[in-house]
């Protein structure tokens with residue numbers, strides 16, 4: 376039986392172009408040199424690209440080197456021709472000065488590959504934090520049928536009988552090290568135990584959050600995000616993903632048909648219910664912008680803030696990915712939201728069905744891990760959006776505000792949710808590390824630690840540095856966190872209730888540039904305001920001072936990134952790239 380694609384496959388233009396047998400021969404011959412036959416390539420079957428994000432440099436995604444065989448088997452069985460190619464590596468923990476530089480670079484590279492080669496549809500392999508948004512952003516720009524496949528999280532980590540989650544254990548152990556309760560060897564043992572198998576972070580950090588967001592957007596098969604990397608179901612969903620993308624190629628089911636404002640609002644609500652990473656904000660906004668979908672800063676408050684925390688997963692909760700998966704994973708959380716009327720069930724997905732159809736029968740099986748909507752871990756668990764004279768936009772993750780923090784800062788009678796603190800200002804993380812234990816700063820519990828020069832242009836790339844820990848002297852007194860604020864980001868695995876992603880950043884003249892150590896900052900969570908109590912005349916005078924120092928660009932890409940990238944509030948995308956959408960509608964010239 377021959378199937379007719381809903382739109383002619385673009386690979387025909389390469390391998391079967393009428394009247395261009397000269398070019399066609401050239402296109403075909405080298406793909407034959409590893410054993411493909413001209414019949415295969417001219418049979419009319421879709422060519423399915425597989426974007427390989429795993430490598431020795433990206434251990435979080437390395438499982439894809441094996442999984443890809445199951446993807447290829449699925450593609451072959453469904454009647455497609457697989458072609459695997461490498462994606463620019465992005466590994467969160469080791470890339471200096473920050474992996475954030477790579478999201479837009481991998482995006483650019485992937486756009487060129489998907490657009491310039493005979494690829495009809497693509498499997499986007501994802502895992503580590505930015506591999507997911509980079510892949511989806513590129514799929515939006517090119518707009519060919521695309522499906523994401525996560526490599527899945529690591530198994531749960533255990534240390535001396537306790538669950539230790541990747542990333543989260545680092546932030547918690549860092550405090551113990553600072554307080555003198557553990558030594559460096561014990562620190563490394565705890566870290567190693569948090570990462571017991573192949574896979575990405577097993578906490579609800581940025582990797583798990585972004586793969587969940589892909590499910591929430593309708594871009595992966597249901598359940599894809601949370602299946603641990605070593606589980607048999609991971610290989611099985613790789614196979615099913617391979618099968619499904621072939622049908623999607625025939626159906627011409629492209630990102631532009633799936634990604635709507637409603638699907639992005641679903642993703643925003645899902646992040647709240649998961650207690651997901653603050654990095655979801657620039658990534659969701661970035662993907663929406665490349666998809667041509669308008670999101671407003673107020674959407675995070677209007678649609679996300681009131682959603683309760685349902686997933687009992689670190690850092691906001693207790694458990695890790697394995698147990699989360701067994702409890703029902705992301706579909707079970709979306710099921711709760713759907714029943715509560717907080718999810719648009721009509722949104723279309725890569726299955727060709729709606730979210731509501733996919734979620735039928737996906738109720739959670741372990742209520743300790745995935746709570747019912749009306750018995751959540753925490754009410755109003757979304758991101759707070761703040762503005763004021765220091766920035767136009769910043770967010771705060773409320774699901775990680777601890778009781779201790781709430782009692783100390785947010786519960787004074789008559790002043791609930793309002794506090795004032797003395798600013799201690801650092802110019803980047805080197806400055807922080809040099810000076811945090813300097814006794815002359817007199818840092819106490821009435822201080823707010825501020826870091827600037829850590830945004831997209833200042834760092835460059837925007838660094839995960841805002842979750843600064845208090846000086847050792849305070850840690851030794853049992854003060855484990857101070858309020859923090861900055862124009863950088865923080866790890867999705869961090870349990871710090873920071874005010875972060877402040878835009879515009881200090882490097883482009885944002886308000887943090889004129890802030891001085893010793894200024895009082897007033898934070899009013901109820902009204903979403905954060906202001907330095909400095910009068911207008913003084914602010915105007917300080918604006919004439921030399922701007923805070925930032926490092927020079929050290930590579931060509933750093934320079935280009937700084938020239939072309941926007942602010943975090945707007946997704947930190949390559950601004951000029953947003954206008955390119957649906958490039959696959961125009962086949963590149965011979």
Ligand code: FES
Pocket residue numbers: 435466467468502503504542575576580582
């Ligand atoms: Fe790669 Fe967390 S560091 S997933």
Ligand code: MG
Pocket residue numbers: 467504581839865866867
């Ligand atoms: Mg990170």
